Amino acid sequence: MTQTIELLPGVTLRCFPDDRFKQGTLSFQIIRPMAAGEVALNALIPTVLLRGTVRHPDLRSITLRLDELYGAAVGATVRRVGDYQTTGLTCGFIEDKYALPGDRVLEPMLDFLRELLLEPVLHEGGFDPGFVESEKKNLISTIESDLNDKRVYAMNKMLRAMCRADSYGIPRLGTVEDVAKIDPVTAWEHYQRILRTSRVDIFYVGTAPAETVARLLMPIFDGIHRDYQPLGPQTPFHDAGGEDLVETMDVAQGKLCLGYVTPITNRDPRFAAMQVANAIFGAGMTSKLFVNVREKLSLCYSIGSGYYGSKGLVTVSAGIDFAREEQTRAEIARQLDAVRSGEITEEELRSAKEALLSSLRSTHDSPGAIEGYYATAALSGLAMTPAQYMDAIRAVTAEQVAAAARELRLHTTYFLKGETA
Amino acid sequence: MKKYEYPELGEVLYKERLANGLTVAVVPRPGFTKKLAYLVTDFGSVHTDFTLEGREVHAPAGIAHFLEHKMFDLPGDRDVSAELAALGAGTNAFTSYDMTAYYISCTENFEAALRLLIEFVSTPYFTEESVAKEIGIIDQEIGMNEDAPDSRVFENLVRCLYREHLIRVPILGTSDTIRQITPALLYDCHRAFYTPGNMILCVVGDVDPDRVARIAEEMLGSGEKSVGVKLRPWVEAMDAAGEDPTERMEVAMPTFQLGFKCEPSGRGVEAIRQEVIGDLAAEALFGESSETYLRLYEEGLIDSSFGGGFETIDGMAMLLCSGDSDDAEAVRSAILESGGKIAREGVSEQDFLRMKRSALGRRIRDLDSFDSTCFRVCAYHLSDFDYFRFPAVYQDVKAEELREFLGRVVRPERCCLSVIEPKEE
Numbered sequence: 001m002t003q004t005i006e007l008l009p010g011v012t013l014r015c016f017p018d019d020r021f022k023q024g025t026l027s028f029q030i031i032r033p034m035a036a037g038e039v040a041l042n043a044l045i046p047t048v049l050l051r052g053t054v055r056h057p058d059l060r061s062i063t064l065r066l067d068e069l070y071g072a073a074v075g076a077t078v079r080r081v082g083d084y085q086t087t088g089l090t091c092g093f094i095e096d097k098y099a100l101p102g103d104r105v106l107e108p109m110l111d112f113l114r115e116l117l118l119e120p121v122l123h124e125g126g127f128d129p130g131f132v133e134s135e136k137k138n139l140i141s142t143i144e145s146d147l148n149d150k151r152v153y154a155m156n157k158m159l160r161a162m163c164r165a166d167s168y169g170i171p172r173l174g175t176v177e178d179v180a181k182i183d184p185v186t187a188w189e190h191y192q193r194i195l196r197t198s199r200v201d202i203f204y205v206g207t208a209p210a211e212t213v214a215r216l217l218m219p220i221f222d223g224i225h226r227d228y229q230p231l232g233p234q235t236p237f238h239d240a241g242g243e244d245l246v247e248t249m250d251v252a253q254g255k256l257c258l259g260y261v262t263p264i265t266n267r268d269p270r271f272a273a274m275q276v277a278n279a280i281f282g283a284g285m286t287s288k289l290f291v292n293v294r295e296k297l298s299l300c301y302s303i304g305s306g307y308y309g310s311k312g313l314v315t316v317s318a319g320i321d322f323a324r325e326e327q328t329r330a331e332i333a334r335q336l337d338a339v340r341s342g343e344i345t346e347e348e349l350r351s352a353k354e355a356l357l358s359s360l361r362s363t364h365d366s367p368g369a370i371e372g373y374y375a376t377a378a379l380s381g382l383a384m385t386p387a388q389y390m391d392a393i394r395a396v397t398a399e400q401v402a403a404a405a406r407e408l409r410l411h412t413t414y415f416l417k418g419e420t421a
Numbered sequence: 422m423k424k425y426e427y428p429e430l431g432e433v434l435y436k437e438r439l440a441n442g443l444t445v446a447v448v449p450r451p452g453f454t455k456k457l458a459y460l461v462t463d464f465g466s467v468h469t470d471f472t473l474e475g476r477e478v479h480a481p482a483g484i485a486h487f488l489e490h491k492m493f494d495l496p497g498d499r500d501v502s503a504e505l506a507a508l509g510a511g512t513n514a515f516t517s518y519d520m521t522a523y524y525i526s527c528t529e530n531f532e533a534a535l536r537l538l539i540e541f542v543s544t545p546y547f548t549e550e551s552v553a554k555e556i557g558i559i560d561q562e563i564g565m566n567e568d569a570p571d572s573r574v575f576e577n578l579v580r581c582l583y584r585e586h587l588i589r590v591p592i593l594g595t596s597d598t599i600r601q602i603t604p605a606l607l608y609d610c611h612r613a614f615y616t617p618g619n620m621i622l623c624v625v626g627d628v629d630p631d632r633v634a635r636i637a638e639e640m641l642g643s644g645e646k647s648v649g650v651k652l653r654p655w656v657e658a659m660d661a662a663g664e665d666p667t668e669r670m671e672v673a674m675p676t677f678q679l680g681f682k683c684e685p686s687g688r689g690v691e692a693i694r695q696e697v698i699g700d701l702a703a704e705a706l707f708g709e710s711s712e713t714y715l716r717l718y719e720e721g722l723i724d725s726s727f728g729g730g731f732e733t734i735d736g737m738a739m740l741l742c743s744g745d746s747d748d749a750e751a752v753r754s755a756i757l758e759s760g761g762k763i764a765r766e767g768v769s770e771q772d773f774l775r776m777k778r779s780a781l782g783r784r785i786r787d788l789d790s791f792d793s794t795c796f797r798v799c800a801y802h803l804s805d806f807d808y809f810r811f812p813a814v815y816q817d818v819k820a821e822e823l824r825e826f827l828g829r830v831v832r833p834e835r836c837c838l839s840v841i842e843p844k845e846e
Contacts, residue, residue: 020453022430022431022786022788022789023789047725058715060709060710060711060712060715063710064710066779067710067775067776067778068775068778069782070778070785071778071779071780071781071786072782073783092786094782097431098429098430098785130719134719137721138724141673141724141726141745144673144674145674145726145745147673148569148570148571148672148676150568250671250844251568252564252567252568253561253564253565253567253568284506284511285506285512285513286502286503291500291503294558298554298557298558300561301564301565302565319561319565320561321561347503347507351503351506351507354506354507354508355506355511357509357528358510358511358526358528358529361454362526365453365454365791366789366791367789
């Protein structure tokens with residue numbers, strides 16, 4: 001069973017004892033409010049930490065150390081969870097029993113994590129300026145590479161317009177300008193402050209007892225003078241009015257994005273019905289959008305919808321021929337109307353529920369999925385375990401789905417079209 | 422089913438070749454709820470030319486992928502995806518250069534879902550209308566690919582690197598070639614390559630291996646059918662075929678792929694041996710633990726998008742790296758120089774052991790992934806190798822083989838550099 005240990009005020013270790021995996025997984029996440037002033041800093045910091053420590057002062061020596069730990073991996077994890085941003089490091093490493101006889105991995109791994117977190121290379125009261133500059137360049141290029149995937153680019157453009165008064169309108173990694181402004185001293189001071197004051201969530205999946213993991217983690221906190229400041233709760237969508245946007249670019253395929261708002265968030269008793277409504281409407285290969293707009297009418301290659309439960313947003317994204325914009329918009333509206341008016345077959349309801357249930361059931365089959373669920377669900381405001389969540393989904397009726405769909409209001413649209421169209 | 426044990430990996434494999442020719446493999450995962458089944462045929466985009474019952478067939482480029490799309494149609498207006506979805510099973514498929522895979526994953530109703538998977542993959546049903554409609558859908562997919570710099574940069578690279586091998590042609594084919602596809606050609610390909618003797622079924626999950634074998638036999642019968650014979654006319658010289666390609670697209674920054682032609686890997690243990698040597702050589706040459714990586718990273722010539730490895734496809738192999746860079750030419754020079762240095766000086770025994778331990782550890786961790794394990798058991802089976810025997814291969818390779826490999830492969834005449842530049846304003 002899950003074991004939760006409060007290591008210090010605001011610092012929680014959640015252990016999922018499991019002997020089915022060949023690797024242990026540990027993630028160390030600092031929880032921050034999603035705020036324009038610090039989003040880029042929080043995204044940058046874990047990548048700077050991974051560049052070098054006093055004892056392992058460059059990328060190569062870090063990699064050599066990880067090689068010794070049987071090809072262990074440490075990566076930066078930065079997530080948006082409703083109004084919060086989480087930033088930190090996630091480690092994957094083989095279980096001790098697969099190491100050479102007598103060799104141990106967990107203990108040196110957690111000591112290396114401590115080293116990465118607390119002993120970065122410093123220079124004149126800041127992070128190493130060379131590390132900061134090259135990681136800023138990396139982060140800028142990651143942000144700019146959104147342009148390479150036109151679907152992501154179009155969706156981000158729409159969400160930013162739609163959510164300009166909401167934290168959801170803040171780019172997950174900040175803007176290029178935010179990153180460019182960062183200097184090594186400010187970054188180091190910010191990092192020390194967030195280590196001291198923020199909520200820290202740690203997750204471990206593996207065979208070691210919780211007490212052992214807790215003991216091995218404590219040296220991290222011996223080096224921090226904690227002064228915990230709790231966060232405010234998640235908030236619903238802040239509406240600044242909708243827009244209809246069109247952008248022109250030299251592309252072969254058009255991208256149409258629609259944004260809907262709903263008062264139903266994951267704190268609402270109708271949440272499961274909204275989730276099922278979204279699945280019937282546009283999520284997956286049996287949804288109305290896929291079956292009708294793509295398969296029956298061949299209006300698009302790709303189409304799908306997504307529901308952001310922490311905020312109460314539903315988005316639709318379609319890759320289409322430029323000339324089919326109006327037809328596609330009309331067809332999407334028609335499919336949503338069908339859900340609203342309860343034109344839902346037994347088959348559609350069952351398939352939608354089964355898809356959601358199946359993914360929840362298999363949450364416990366991968367260390368990454370276990371970490372992902374528990375690191376985001378509760379934090380985003382969802383107060384249910386996977387088992388409770390499944391019960392809620394099973395209980396949803398077609399009438400409840402239609403009622404939830406009737407709460408959707410089209411808010412913002414965006415169309416990316418070609419220069420010749 | 423025959424049981425094989427691999428105590429050093431904590432793995433067990435049940436495997437058998439049925440009377441109808443189908444290979445069935447089961448990797449038990451006691452205590453897990455997820456079940457994953459792959460049904461894979463040894464038929465990919467490069468296999469357009471073959472003989473079937475004494476007759477030569479030359480199919481248009483893109484037919485393997487087209488066939489994959491059309492396999493989801495069943496007679497009587499049945500919708501396989503919907504039937505599987507009603508069982509709570511997800512399904513999808515992909516076509517690569519040298520194989521086509523169909524898979525289902527579920528947590529309940531596994532046997533019913535497995536039957537459906539075998540049924541739809543073994544039931545060809547193509548009409549003029551459904552083929553005409555699919556052309557529209559795949560044309561959109563081709564359009565989407567044309568906007569994707571990662572696909573373009575690779576397709577440009579292999580087109581300039583290779584003369585003969587059909588990796589030169591995109592998996593999806595082109596707008597022109599897909600219009601030449603007919604129901605008759607699709608039936609030919611299905612008859613030639615979707616016979617049990619050309620396929621493997623692999624299941625990962627908490628299932629009864631003998632039940633899986635029995636279901637496969639029930640669904641496919643026990644008689645063995647004839648298999649198409651691939652014509653592999655491509656004989657490649659090891660020098661690059663053409664000039665370095667450059668294209669301009671709507672991208673934020675220049676991106677590149679650098680490829681070195683390698684000799685094809687053969688089959689069986691030799692194939693995976695080549696792959697292990699290729700992977701370790703890639704690590705020594707430009708991996709994160711190499712001096713070259715550190716220098717290029719610190720000089721800002723590569724960033725965290727950089728990566729690479731050894732790729733093998735039926736009839737070809739390639740050492741490949743890619744990333745974003747303002748000066749891809751400088752990256753190539755550094756890699757050529759580093760290859761020359763390792764070829765002269767070799768890799769120290771200590772570095773070699775460290776790289777092997779790291780690579781082995783990563784492969785062991787990957788076994789936690791259902792998808793990666795299922796895919797690898799199938800892919801290695803198609804080249805006649807039992808995947809779970811990989812630890813012995815790592816023990817067997819020698820540092821000297823890395824040096825020999827890099828000396829042979831990392832040469833200017835064997836490589837092409839493909840670059841995508843941003844459009845000028």
